Every structure is written in structure tokens, then in C-alpha cells.
Amino acid sequence: MTGRPRRDPRAERAARQVGAGARPRFDLAQPPGGAGIGSSGRLRRDPRAEHARLLVPGGDRPRLARGGGAGIGAARAAAPAPAVRVVRVDDPACLVVAVPDLPDGRLDRLDRQVLGAARVLADAASGAVVLLGGAGMPDLGDAGPAGADRLALVDLAADDPDARAAIVCAALAALSPRHVLFPDSDDGADLARRVAARTGRGLMTGVEVLTARQAIRPCRAGRCEQVSAPPALLTLAADRVAPYAGAVREARPLAVDPPPAPPMAGRIRASAPRAADPATMTLAEAPFVVAAGNGVTDFALFRSVVAGLHATPGASRVVCDAGSMPRAAQVGASGTVLDAVCYLAFGIAGAPQHLQGLGRVEHVVAVNTDLHAAMVARAGLSVIADAQRVMPAIRDALAAEGG
Template sequence: MTRQRRDPRAEERQQLVAGTLRRRLDRTQRAAVAAPVIAAAPVTVTEAAPRLRVIAEPAYLVAVVPDAPGGRLTPHDRQVIGAARLLADAGGGAVLALVETPSDEFGAAGIDRVLALPVAGYDPEGKAEAVAAVLDGLSLRHALFPDSADGGDLARRVAALSGEALFAGAENLSPKAVTRAARARKAEQRRAPPRLIALAADAVAPHAGTRHEAAMLAFTFPPRAPGAVLAAEFIPADPARVSLAEAEFVVSAGNGISDFDAFRALATALNATPGASRMVCDAGLMPRAAQVGASGTVLTANCYFALGIAGAPQHLQGITGCEHVVAVNTDLHAAMIERAGLAIVADAQQVMPALLRLLAGEDA
């Protein structure tokens, strides 16, 4: 039996990426020019249905009060749910989510029951009263909060209303103990998990097991007397004036951007905070405060939109905390393209005006 010889030149021609100034090879095309093999019979792969865990009669309930802005769980919320699962699974309990807006992502996050709170808009006083009512009415064993700006404030309000002690800033949690740092991190406070716990970020891993039922739970809330605050609303800050460390949506320019007027117009149209790579800031094209990366600002943004940024290691370190990354670059093999959840292999100079036209309602 003779074996066909490998032709490296043919493989290289197959892998060559057209339309680039520099010579680029797409190594994923290696299999396309491999020696022919005998075709096997097609195999039909049937994906197994995801497992669903149903706790029909839980021994007790562990409540989670996530921030869930707009009904969407944050990474910190998912970590708090993971901590609640540790406490619930230790003795046959179930996790109950107390939220304003139920969502279909609660089951995958590890929620067994969902209870909608009768709160609309920004009403921390009313939300605290509703959570306190559930805490007493359902005899919850534990109630966990994210120790964030909103979650920490709510946890302290609930503690004041219920008279329960709050263990805030928890950094480690197990069914037997909860701990936090004390005395400028020179000591550690440890005790059995109390009823109210506010969990710090990155203290417990999120739930990554089977999907849970996330069934709606009925509860009759007591009538509420009018509060001292008649109306309240959030006034969004100007994204152009928000620091990168606090920005939720960042559009960043790299070495592939030359039209910075169009870049600033796009950042304004997207209602995003403008950022830049180190090379752009070193060239004086953007202020130093806009630099993203380990030597600039480390982001915790919900979305990072990189235009013409190749993705140096220091820059990638600065966007580790970003939940979603969108990248536009002509280099198919750029590190930023690999990091992105959505990548556009194109010239950012051509993408920017096209996006501006779409945002303005014009034909692209």
C-alpha cells in the first residue's frame, strides 16, 4: 500500500489569508489539504438533554437577594447564588431568589424557587420591608446579599428592620463557618453562618452544576404604609466624564485607528466611555487617563469594544474583569480577536462610519 506524500507548498497556499498587507496564514485550514482518507459512515450525535434538579419538599430555604439590574444576574450575584447552594445542599434545603424581575437564567444559575418582590423602580426602603417580611413569613434559615453598593445597603436595612445581626464582608463561606478579615487584614473573624450574610466579590465560585427548577413561589405581602421617600430615580452620569474604573461600557481605540473624530463620535453615539491602548496614549492622541491595561486602568466594565487593538499582554490584563468583549481588527490571529466573544475581522476605519450610519438610522 502506497502512502500519498505531503505537499507543504499546497498546504501553505490553502492557509494563506487574502486581503492583508502582511503575509498571514490560517492554521485552521491544515486539515483541508490533508491526505484523503476513507470516508466512514455518517454518525448522528444526539445531545443529551440537560439534567434538571427538582427539590419538591425542601427541608428549609436559603434566600438570595441579588442586585440583578434589569432582571439580569451580575457575576457577583452568581457567586452569591453559589454560596447559597453550599448552605442549601448541606441539609436538603432549597435556594429562593427574591427579585423584582424574574428571569429565565435563574434556573441555570442554581435557583430552586423565585419570589417576585412588590417593588417598582428605585425603592430601597420598600424593598427592605418586603425582604424582611419574607424573612419572617417563610422562616428563612439564611438570607444572602452581594456586598455591593446596592446589596450592602439593602442588607443593612434588612438587619435594622429585623433586629438580626449581619455578617458583612464575608470572604469565605462553608456550611460550618463564615470568615472575614479584621484589624487591617492582620486577623480573621470566624463564626457559624448567621441568618444574614453579605458576601464580598470573588469569595465563592458560582454554581456550575445541574440546572434547577426556578419555580415561582406565591407569598402574600403585608400592606405597606407610605414611606418617607415619595419618588426616587437614578440620574445616569455622563459617560465621557466617568472614570474608566467605574465605566460599564468602554469603547477603546488602538493603533489601527487614525480618524479620532469618528472614534469620539462613535463613543458618543454608543453612550460609552472612550478608552485607548498604550500606544495611542504615548502618541498623545488620547489622554493618559484613557489608557486601558495593567499600566493604565484595569476595567470591570460589562462590555469592552476594542477597535484596532491587537491585544498586548498588559492590555489583556486590563480587561480581565470585563464580562463581554467585542473586537474589530484586520488580523485574524490577533490576541484581542481570540479574547473577544464577538469578533469582526475588518478594518476598524471602515467599521466606524458603518456603525455611525446604522445608529443614525441610515442605510449602511
């Protein structure tokens, strides 16, 4: 005799049985000697269950509450959602104005970079960034996350460059900013030169390096650099300053009522840009690309969905090698590197050379059955489903919306 208690397996099995019914069910987590008592008579602990009870919900890293309020059996209160921190500048020392292009009424990549550059100058002088845009812009809700402290909307003349410059000059006279930044785009550079000619203030174009103390731009065909203090007016070259990535700013509406510009009859008129046929655009110029991968088998359905979305068709290398799509539609390092606003990938896993082709795409949407695919990790929005089932749903939704 060893002195150890003898175990009765039939009795332990009966003790673990839960409820009654035709099919017996057993609670295997319950110790055989009773709740919390092992066969040796000692208290038995379940480390996994204790870890689950002490785990505080929410947060990026696991955190255990080992205090008295989170003991064994204590109920865990749901953690409140973290409040969004909004930075407010009530009494700025100066104003820095950003005049973005706002194509289609939204901030594009270069506009966000201009706001990021304005943020650099304003933070160094304890100032505030004012976004000067046209009235009636519907998609300026992201002005705060982009770095704008104030939001000044005026009635800009979209079809009259001279009137537009006159209105901007009147708004700048009311705001008295220290610096004014424009994007070095076709429209932004033209507006900046017109404003400089009207105000007589110095303009520095094509700035590639901007800090609180100096601005640098290339000159003499790029063989030399011009260095100066940040000027009153400047245009920022693309992809030279990072967009603002800090806390959300207030974007408080700022009332600016410039006088109406005089009519400019017989002068230059700017017509609205005419949209090109997306089916004939090159991938390098297309703003919206829908691509097919190995998960797409019905290419007639794929082409109808692309046409309904008014997008440009693309494909992965595997699809082009199989001859299902032309070689000109290949997206990737060995195909075309995109500079699109949105990229929708049907059934593309995301090989490294294909992800290199996404380049500077702002929004990526992935439809894939593999939750752990590289394309799903790259995407901002993912649909974990079969592309062959998602495409008919998109086609039917487009048909219902059009009808």
C-alpha cells in the same frame, strides 16, 4: 524482464478524466488501475478518506466509529445537539434565599457571587436556592444558569427603603429560609441591616470566607477575624466566593404574596441614580468602554461611534504613544485596569499588558481582521472584519435607530 506490469501514462490519464468539455478535468484521487485497484493489482486504501468517513460529528474530541454501522461508504447520521441538563429540586430540605441588587434589572458580578455562596449552603443541606427579586424584571432568564432553583418575584418598593425592607421581611416570613444572603454593596448592606432590625435575627456583615460549616469576616480594622457558623443573615463581600458554574438549575417560579407594606410618609426616599456623562467618566469607573487600536485610522469616526454608543473612549498603548488619543485613555497594565460591564475593542490585537487591563470585564467584543489575535481569543463575541468598515455600519445603524 522483471515481470512487473508496464504502466501506460496516457491510458491512466484518460481513465482519470471526468466528463467532457473544452477544459479537461481529472479525478486525481482515483487509482490508475481502476476504483480501489493499484498498479500492482492490490487494493489501494486512502487513510485520510477512511478517517473522514469514520469520524463521528460533534463533540470536543475526535471520535472514530469503527463498528459495522460506520464502514466504508456508510452514510453518517448527523449527531443530535446535546440536550441541556437542568437540575430540579422537588422536595428541598431547606431554603436559602439570595436577595441580589439587580442593577438595571440584571444580575451583576456580585449578584452572581451571592448566588454562588447560597448554592454552597444549599447543596450542603440538600436545600434549594430562592432568588428574591422585584416583579417585572426583564433580564432574569439567566437565573437558572446562575444557580437559582426557585424564582420569587415580589413588588418591591424601589423608592422607599423602609417599605422595601418590610416587603422583604414579609416574603421571608412566608418562605421560612435557613439562611438569607445579601450583597455587601451600598443598597444590599442597607437592606440587610433594615431586615435584621425588623426581624431581630443576627446579621454578619462583610463575610469574606463562606463554607457549609463556617463564615469568616475581618474585624478590628482587619487585624482580627471573626469565625462562626453560617448565620441566618449575612452580607457577602465582593470577589470572595466564585459564581456558580455547574449545571443549569430550574429557576422555577415560586408564588409569594406578601402583604403590602404600610405607607411611610415623611420618611427616607431613595431617588434613582442619575447616569453620569460617559465622555467625562474615568476608565476605572466606566461601565462601557470602547477602545481604538492600531487598526483604527479615522479617529473622528471613532469618536462619533463612541458618542453614539454612550460609552467611554479608550485606546491601546500604541495609539496613545502616537498621540492620537490622550494618555488618560490608555487601557492596560501601564494604563488603567478596567472594571467595566462591556468592552468593545476596535483593531486591537491584544498584547499581554493590554489584556491585563481588562481586569474583571464581564463582556468583551472584538473587531479585528486577525482570526487568531489574542483579543479575539479573549472576547466572547468577535467580528472578523476591518474596523474601518465596521464603524461606519455601527454609526449608520445608530442613526437609523435614533431616527
